[in-house]
Amino acid sequence: MYLWKRDNGFTYQQRIPASVESKFGKSPIRVNLGPLSAADARKRAIILSGAAMQLMDDPDMTREILVYSLRALNEELKAIKSARFSKGFEAYGVSKRRDEFAEMGADEAVLDQERKLAVVDAERGVLASFHKRLETIADAMSKDSIAWEAERGTYQSVVALLGSLDKQNAISAQSDQTGAVSKPPRPPIPQPRAPVSTSASDVAIDKDVRASDPRAFTAETKLGVAGRVILDARRVALDSGDKERGRYEERLEATFAAFLEVVGDHPLHYYLPIHLQDFATAMANVPTNRTKYRMFDGLTLKHMGKKNDALPEDQQIRRLSETTVKEHVTQIKLIWEKATAGVNGVRDIRAFNVTMPSTASAAIEREALPAASVNKWLVDIAAEKTMRKPHKAWLPLVGYLTGMRLAEIVYLQSSDFVTIDGNEVLDLRRPLIIDGKEVPRPLKTKTSVRVVAIHPLLRECGFIDFAKKQRGLGGFVFPHYHTAQDPADAAQKQMSNWMVALGIHEPQRQVFHSLRHNTKAWLADYVDERLSDKQCGHAATTVGRKYGFKALTKMEVQKIMGMPAPQEIDFSPLINRYQGQ
Incomplete structure (x- = not known):
């Protein structure tokens, strides 16, 4: 067994014993384990090595099926590890929704969340038990033959269970x-x-x-x-x-x-x-x-x-x-x-x-939110109880006034606010800086790599002042979501629950992403389609529109900054709140 690390994580290599080279070939078998800690990678490799030795003893085994089997087992082990984290976050989300419903006096909704929490906790227990058994196996196999023989029965039962584990109950679908x-x-x-x-x-x-x-x-x-x-x-x-x-x-x-x-x-x-x-x-x-x-x-x-x-x-x-x-x-x-x-x-x-x-x-095609829904949302954003959770409160405003996707907003860092040609903008071309290292920014498409103009309303409502003061986890403007395994998904679920509570949500048709439709409609009133696409990160629809500078120029940024506020939208609750501080 051999283990080494590359940029995309650890790779496990298993040498073919000389006694079975005629059957499986001389070239070693490799399985990409993905990004893991060194300790976890070693334990994963030990378990795969034990499985490989056992499978090679099967007289009907071929190299093709051996490789497939080891990769499948690695994916199951990875799924259990991932599920433990996701279940922990799911439990946190359910408990938060329960508390929010309790504050609103929705007793039936609270009971429903309690039932969901009980189910999630039970599933977490199942996964924790499996993980503990796997740890025992890895420890035994890394010691000596006597310890391994003592755990052989446990190993074989776990490997069998991994293939038949009911993902509907043990792992979140x-x-x-x-x-x-x-x-x-x-x-x-x-x-x-x-x-x-x-x-x-x-x-x-x-x-x-x-x-x-x-x-x-x-x-x-x-x-x-x-x-x-x-x-x-x-x-x-x-x-x-x-x-x-x-x-x-x-x-x-x-x-x-x-x-x-x-x-x-x-x-x-x-x-x-x-x-x-x-x-x-x-x-x-x-x-x-x-x-x-x-x-x-x-x-x-x-x-x-x-x-x-x-x-x-x-x-x-x-x-x-x-x-x-x-x-x-x-x-x-x-x-x-x-x-x-x-x-x-x-x-x-x-x-x-x-x-x-x-x-x-x-x-179902998504459509922009009606002005009445947006205004209702802005009033709730400005409420004191909402502003106690700024990571939640600012997302809709930023989405509307920039046209950014929710996943792009969640990954904003304070260092993304830069001045180019005298204009302050958001530069999504920059890599993320995490623990002092540059990490590729998770963007949906190539055209998402862009400069985003900052409309003055974002400053007047208080967001810019809030964003520049953030020095929390990893320098993120919204660090709260980065305690979750999938920050964008966590934010999406919170926004969906919020919209449902306000009565402005319509499944798949009117959701948080609808704010991008609002932004495009607003931009269409004052700038051309090419500039609108550059601001929102949409691909150009014709060859002619692909010509020119890919990032917003100084004049284009100023055009967007000079646009009047969206018609029929009342930002006064946020502006008055910020000015009164």
Whole structure:
């Protein structure tokens, strides 16, 4: 066993014993463990090493399945570690909502949060128990053979449980309002099958290639194996610590698992273009945010749809939207293209034009918040009880007056406020400074790397004065959220709860992100579309608009700073409060 650290984290390497080199080859096996502390990386590597030695004893084991098994086990260990943190933050969020509802006198809501807190605490206990058992195994394996033999039974039982652990109860399912498919347990490790080629020449080619690289798939390779290799390769290639990218990779994983569940895990030559239609039709019946409803626990995607359809019409859960179903189909085409590249004897299913099922919910487009809703929000922001939580209070104002995404606002640091050509602006081109080191700023797109003009209203309402005084955790303007595993997600949930409490929230249509629509409408009244796109970080829609300076120029910043306040929006509650301090 060998362990070394690279920029993207630790990598574990397992040497192939000489006694089985003829079966598994001489080249060592490597598994990317990701960013871990040195102690955690060593414990993770010890457990994987023990698993590797045990799997090599299996007479039916192949190198391809061995690598797949170790990567799958590493992902399960990573999921348990991640879930412990997320459950801790979830418990904190539930308790805070409970306290907020208690302040409002909403007794039924308080009881509901108490029940949720009890469930979360129970799940935290399960994860803590698992983690403790894994620690025991790692300690025993790092000592001597006697200690290892004493813990062998525990090790084997935990490895077995890792493969069958019910993620619906033990690990929080990943779901959001877009209806993204939750990440279920990984598909079972497929058993090796003898490769079958279409001709004698294909057999010769396949044997020659497979002798050099186990990823040389044939038409007999199961999609579960080929797809798993492709997704693992994507993760390694794109592992930069970018959480937005990480979430997309998780959606790919979840979509892949859903396809295998709906259509089945078969050899690559089995699949027909029509299977894409079968997948889309099944997904169009799946209820959105289904993990929030206990009645769907333990059901397959198809059975969820049937159970939902059997409910009275006024009780049915909204199905996945057309946009979400299209996204799932597109993701499967992407995986298929890469998994079947260079494989003989398989059909190209990507050209199939899927008919959108009528059961899918119509796509909901976000829209700007009405002036009445914004004014109601501003009044509540200026209230003394809200200003006791400045990390919460300032987010909507900054979102409206800058057009920044919530994830961009949450990661603002005091050092981002700079003066360029005599104008104070926010410079999102700068890296984050954490513990004295430069860290890439998590931005959604290339056009998000930009300069943002600061409208005078932000100063008049008191935000600039607040922001420059922040010297807390990591220099962040909103350090409160950075105690969570996912700061942007924590802020999003708090904003959603706040909007619901004020009665200005409409699922998916009128949410915090709607403020960007308000900003674009405001900008459209006074500046051209190109300048509006540069301020908000939107990609130019024509080649001509891509010409010129990418960042806002001095004149462009001054144009935005000189814009009158948005019509019908009353900022006086915040201005008066700041002037009265």
